Amino acid sequence: MDEFIARGFAATRLDDIAKRAGVAKGTIYLHFKDKESMFEELIRTAIVPFVSRLATMPPAMNGSVRDMVEALARMFLKEVAGTRRADLVRLIVAEGPRFPAIADFYYREVVSRGLVAMRGLIELAIARGEIREPKLAQFPQLLIAPMMIAVLWKSLFERHAPLDAEAMLQTHLDLIFGARRPT
Amino acid sequence: MDEFIARGFAATRLDDIAKRAGVAKGTIYLHFKDKESMFEELIRTAIVPFVSRLATMPPAMNGSVRDMVEALARMFLKEVAGTRRADLVRLIVAEGPRFPAIADFYYREVVSRGLVAMRGLIELAIARGEIREPKLAQFPQLLIAPMMIAVLWKSLFERHAPLDAEAMLQTHLDLIFGARRPT
Amino acid sequence: MDEFIARGFAATRLDDIAKRAGVAKGTIYLHFKDKESMFEELIRTAIVPFVSRLATMPPAMNGSVRDMVEALARMFLKEVAGTRRADLVRLIVAEGPRFPAIADFYYREVVSRGLVAMRGLIELAIARGEIREPKLAQFPQLLIAPMMIAVLWKSLFERHAPLDAEAMLQTHLDLIFGARRPT
């Protein structure tokens, strides 16, 4: 995975993978049909555990929806932005069109599930009056977009202009849920 | 450009480029030092004209800031999302880390300029009272994020779940500028 | 070796080497870093065994120095002049300046050792009164020069004018040691 992230699919060498895995190059072919299927399976197995962890997280239904969204977003930033997982996202963006099976899988397992969860939270917030804009439920992408941008930003532009993702998140939440009234 | 978009840098063959360009392989080397510099120059020359067109656009200072932002965003969606330019953006995201020169160039010519322009509009809107959230001026990325997501979405997931980018844009603008009052 | 001798370094094709060696082209790169290092190693491994054979030769200290030198020179003519080894010498002369590592190696392993051995013989001959000219010890090259010329001659001009290297050697030895008195 690290090799594919660092070099992209085409530029990654099976030699390096074998060396890093501590096996002989031929051994790889006992487990994978070829480089392509290895790449696909590796992406899958790298995503699945992260998704399951998210899925089994305690919903913490007691606080406000904003708090729940904030907790999720923070967790996402902490666990993804600026880590190897950010590069994994970038890798999927990069190789997706050439590996439809991967894009399909990623949409099914991550994107659509994430959107469903977000839509649920949005609808709850609307019902509770925390969110005023009812159309938001049709575009849960809007809730997630800044987090995605933060992830890609860290990967591409952090050294040009560091981004305070936490502060941006707060501003974003203020836009969605209305600014917190200072007590 | 089409070849690099379709296959990524590493998997693109100079033979194919030459064939598509209608020249012999050696001819390429009369114009470019090697594959890398060809890639970098192509990205540059593909971006520059688009940026200059944007830069010379009439500012249309008469209407509301929301109208100006909406006009810009619509133009962006029309000219980028779902076109080859979307794949160009994807390509930069994909290859950026391996071509720092390209990421640098893209940040300098496109990202930073775009953010400056957005910040200007946000500050104008705050001054006019169109935007209530003053912190937004610190994160012009929030204004642009949904457009970026729309671009990547079209490239990656359109066939799984079509995205009505125009409608999403309206919802986004409502969040930022406050929902339009039905007249 | 034969390919390099026949064509020189630059004009030799790895395809031909592989074919002659009965392996695939890629196999070469399991043993050598690149064409240059292959060339250098081949020269080395071709020279070393010959030098060691010379080095371990019985000195035959009983006869006259002239007899010893004559035996050595005859052996050299027989084993080098007119054989593939002559072309090896030519190859080193030809490519030496472009492969300093090879020239260095050849000087260290062959030339300097040979000269030391020759100087030893010359000094012995001077001590025994076989050689009258004491300055010769400073220029052992003079002892060897005709042998080198014979080697190059065979390689370049033999078909224009055959050279009787043996007879030339006798004349050379007569100059150095004084003509044999007819008994």
Next chain:
Amino acid sequence: MDEFIARGFAATRLDDIAKRAGVAKGTIYLHFKDKESMFEELIRTAIVPFVSRLATMPPAMNGSVRDMVEALARMFLKEVAGTRRADLVRLIVAEGPRFPAIADFYYREVVSRGLVAMRGLIELAIARGEIREPKLAQFPQLLIAPMMIAVLWKSLFERHAPLDAEAMLQTHLDLIFGARRPT
């Protein structure tokens, strides 16, 4: 010529030759059929003027033959050893077998003429009693060999072990003509 000397035939680029000559690459083909014939003609035209200069030199028949040979040898060392011409000799040795036309030409124009001249001097010296060894007339190569060795030495090993060619020449002449009696 400088290019061919520096790189050998195969590794020399017509681009470099054209640049150095201050003409366009295509222009070369107005004067030479191809790279090979250019090489051959260039070698020829580089050798001829030097040979003619030697041929028209005043014979200086008044002094001893040793003085005449010494003068010639000194001139040779000065004009060839350690100069570009030394590399020309090396080039001919290197490429000779692959360019029989060049080896032929060189033998005819330089080697055989030089040997004839040397034989003439040797016979004169024998007639005058300056040389005692009559067989030397059959091997004028012996007279020239040390000069050739000096030329190649300078080109290949000078930086390992500088060679005092002048002193070696004196010793060589002492061997041939007998040591000078100290007056």
Next chain:
DNA sequence: TATGAATGAGCGTTCATTCAT
């Protein structure tokens, strides 16, 4: 006569894949 852009065959090198052990 001179140009130099264009050609395309050919080369050194890489690397995914195979297979005898």
Next chain:
DNA sequence: TATGAATGAACGCTCATTCAT
């Protein structure tokens, strides 16, 4: 099941040669 030497197709790049101007 594991190895790693061997393969050979394929790639990036070079450069002698051509030819329209």
